[in-house]
Amino acid sequence: MMSKTILIVDDSLTVRMDLLEAFEDAGFRCLPCSTAGEARQALATDQVDLVVLDVLLPDGDGVDLLGEIRGAEHTAALPVLMLSAEAEVRDRIRGLKTGADEYIGKPYDTLYVLSRVRELLREPIVAVADRASILVIDDSLTFREELGNAIASAARLANTFRRSS
Numbered sequence: 513m514m515s516k517t518i519l520i521v522d523d524s525l526t527v528r529m530d531l532l533e534a535f536e537d538a539g540f541r542c543l544p545c546s547t548a549g550e551a552r553q554a555l556a557t558d559q560v561d562l563v564v565l566d567v568l569l570p571d572g573d574g575v576d577l578l579g580e581i582r583g584a585e586h587t588a589a590l591p592v593l594m595l596s597a598e599a600e601v602r603d604r605i606r607g608l609k610t611g612a613d614e615y616i617g618k619p620y621d622t623l624y625v626l627s628r629v630r631e632l633l634r635e636p637i638v639a640v641a642d643r644a645s646i647l648v649i650d651d652s653l654t655f656r657e658e659l660g661n662a663i664a665s666a667a668r669l670a671n672t673f674r675r676s677s
Contacts, residue, residue: 516561516633517541521551521577522595523570527618531564534622535629548572552580555587562633564625567596567607575607582611591632595620 518540520531528544535542543558545551548569554560563581567574574594581587594607597618607615614628629635646663648656 515539515541516635517543517559518629519551519554519558519560519563520544521546521548521563521569521574522566523547523568524566527566527595530622531625534626538626538630540629546570548574548577551577555581555584560587560590562629563590563592564629565592565594565612567594575610578607578610578612593625593628593632595625 518531518535520528520535520542522528522531523546525546528546532542532544543554543560545554546569548571551563551565555563565574565578569577574596578592578594581590581592591613592611594612594615595618596607596615613632616625616628648659650656650659
């Protein structure tokens with residue numbers, strides 16, 4: 513079975529790499545793009561099964577790009593998940609009225625985004641039994657994120673050593 517391809521369109525390198533890692537770990541092929549122009553090129557040249565699209569892009573508006581996706585025959589039926597820090601209700605409504613299948617605000621929960629992507633692609637939700645969960649409680653968001661990143665890096669490093677042994 514060929515893996516499905518997800519187009520990730522977000523100007524934040526951190527968000528693109530976080531989603532890229534999560535989706536690739538789940539078996540998806542990813543095309544990360546930082547601009548609407550890059551996304552248009554990818555949609556024209558690659559087979560894409562789902563788009564994760566930020567509202568604010570350096571060279572355009574993500575909702576306008578969504579309108580282009582819905583307006584083109586070869587991309588009209590693509591599932592699109594809008595992802596944005598824009599908390600304005602009007603932006604969410606505009607994205608959903610333009611044809612977004614889902615709208616998730618930033619900061620987002622990676623596992624939730626992954627589960628929504630699987631639902632939109634009609635992929636089976638796979639339980640991750642061999643993955644430990646760690647609950648970090650601290651009043652500092654920065655500390656929680658840094659600790660989470662350090663733990664994730666250590667886990668990736670440990671997995672790399674395990675595979676090479």
